[in-house]
Amino acid sequence: MMKWIGAVLIVVAVAGVYAWWSGMLGQFGIAGPAQMQNAEEADNQAAGGQAPASDLPTATTDTSTAAIEQDTAALDVQLQALQNDSASVDTSLNDAAVPQEY
């Protein structure tokens, strides 16, 4: 009788370890190694720029005049650079090949 009880306990223990290892217990709020890995991946993805990042130099919640002026200064830099980009597009469109001789 004791042998049977011991065998059942061993089977239950092995099944429990397997369930924990494979993350099956996650639905009950217990994180196994598989789930922890997924959580890390999610964190990495978020840190890797998957989520849209703000291009503002100040916090999106900072509505002070100083912050808005800082934001507009960054905007002016981009607008000036766009002027240069536009010139580059024109140059590339009007480019002509150097005539070759042979």
Add this chain to the structure above:
Amino acid sequence: MTRTHYIKILISLFIGAPLLVPVFAMAQLNSADINATVNAKAEVRTNAGTGATLSATTTARMEKARTKAAQEIERRIEALTKINARISEVTKISDQFKTNLNTNIQNQITALTALKVKIEGDTDLNTLKTDVQSITKSYRVFALVMPQTHIAAMADRMATAINIMIGVGNKLQTRLTEMQNAGSDVSTLITTLSDMGTKISDAQAKAQAAVNVTATLVPDDGDKEKMAANKAALREGRDNLNAAHQDLVDARKYITTILKGIREISASASASADTSATVETQ
């Protein structure tokens, strides 16, 4: 013939002989010159053969062709390298489009570098001619890739500028709502903010259109109709971006107007508060 006749003949010979010598000498000299010239020409022709003269001309032509070819190839490689560095910094266009542009540029650089090495090593005029002709033929790829990539880079920067502008617009919206709730009349500024939003939306649509019309273009491979269509599409893309840029410049002016209005209303409200406090104190 008498003795007197003999004496006259002798005297004549004695006097005339010296006069005739130079004539003979000149005749001999001229003859020598002619012979010398003829011999010299013959000698020149013999020493510098026809084949040697042609070879020197060909070598000079080949060298000139190589120099011009190298200049054009280096010009293109330099431009491609520069735009490749620029495109590696973009963040707003799709990864697929970015990868395509990068691949096209790299392929061009590799092909041009290999062509330059081949031209430098060409020893046959006909082979060199074919290789140099390929520079002109490959120009169509360069003429497509360069503006296509510049348009993508500009559209990417425009997306960044639009994002900043939307962020600023949201902050201004918050400020105006706060002021409105505090009892200030900001209706004119709200209208200006709305106009700013319209300009931003318009810029966004045009920037997207510029990318859409140019992103899928492929080299014409000598097809004139396709070449004309590519050129028209690139110009359309450029015009869209310039119009979008103007929209953003206009929207930027609205920001200045709104900020000025906020400052004036805030200053007025502050002055009213000060006056009220003074009256209450009295």
